[in-house]
Amino acid sequence: MKIMTCPVNGPRNISEFQWLGPVHDTAEATDADLLNRLFFAPNPMGVLREWWRHTPSNTVFIAERDLTTDEILRSYLKGSDADRTASPA
Structure with missing residues (x-):
C-alpha cells in the first residue's frame, strides 16, 4: 500500500488523494504558454x-x-515555510 502524507491529516492511503497537475509559475502566463501546458x-x-x-477533507496542497x-x-500547504524554501518548477 502506498502512503502519502497530507499536511493537515497526516499519513493516508494514496487512494484518498486526487492528482491535480504540476505547479506552474503563474506570473505573466500568455495564451501560448497556456496552450503549450495543455x-x-x-x-x-x-x-x-x-x-x-x-x-x-478537501485539502489542496503541494507534493514533491x-x-x-x-x-x-x-x-506542504501553499504559503507555508516549506513552500518558500521549495525550488521553482
Missing part, C-alpha cells in the same frame, strides 16, 4: 512539484515527487 505537457524525469487534493522512483519526497 497540449504539449513535458514528461521530465526527476523531482516535480504537483498539486494534490485529500478528497475526504521523484518521477524516476515515484517516491513522494515531501508535502
Whole structure:
C-alpha cells in the first residue's frame, strides 16, 4: 500500500488523494504558454512539484515527487515555510 502524507491529516492511503497537475509559475502566463501546458505537457524525469487534493477533507496542497522512483519526497500547504524554501518548477 502506498502512503502519502497530507499536511493537515497526516499519513493516508494514496487512494484518498486526487492528482491535480504540476505547479506552474503563474506570473505573466500568455495564451501560448497556456496552450503549450495543455497540449504539449513535458514528461521530465526527476523531482516535480504537483498539486494534490485529500478528497475526504478537501485539502489542496503541494507534493514533491521523484518521477524516476515515484517516491513522494515531501508535502506542504501553499504559503507555508516549506513552500518558500521549495525550488521553482
